[in-house]
Amino acid sequence: MAHVSYLLRVYLEDRPGSLGVLAVQLGSVGADILSLEVVERGNGYAVDDLVVEVPPGSLPDSLITAAEKVNGVRVDSIRPYSGVLDTHRELELVDQVATASRNDRLQVLVDNAPRVLRVSWAMVITKASGGVLQLFGSSGAPETPLTRADWLPLEHAAQLDAEGDWVPGAWQEMDTRLAAAPIGSNEKVVLLGRIGGPDFRPSEVARLGYLAGIVSTVLRADE
Known part of the structure; x- marks a missing residue:
């Protein structure tokens, strides 16, 4: 074995x-x-x-x-832990996003963010009329959809209240800790979930913010 x-x-x-x-x-x-x-x-x-x-x-x-x-x-x-041991995870992810085709860049981001940031899943969501629209999701992203995000628009990376009434009950039952950062605009964010904890440390939130900021710059270069 x-x-x-x-x-x-x-x-x-x-x-x-x-x-x-x-x-x-x-x-x-x-x-x-x-x-x-x-x-x-x-x-x-x-x-x-x-x-x-x-x-x-x-x-x-x-x-x-x-x-x-x-x-x-x-x-x-x-x-x-089943991830790959590497020492420059964020830089490698930025490179993967930058070299992906334009339409695939955010999918590449959410596919690789769990490994890089040591979380359970990642998704990109945006505020939509009447609720929330999930644009991209990683494997392992919850099947129970997010219908509210009262904290949008979001100005900077932050840990979110995992017990807020906007959090689906199924997410709360799995003790999912949450953090998000704006990407491209303050109404579009990358949302991270860490099932069973631990909480996001301030340094982890800062790293998420730096990563989202760099990816936002890459995306703006396409416009």
């Missing part, structure tokens, strides 16, 4: 050696760290995303238990 990979998001004290101690503890349950990305740094803490590989049959709970044995470490979330 093949090894299994998980994406582990952890809060840890931002002090020398803390990551090394964490790596030792994860190694004690047979986990290998394949990649590390610093999501955010604050006053005395860091939020890191670790992709770890474990032997077949290992339970994800064992990773949580091992990690939280380290003083100052808290596991925020753990999810199966």
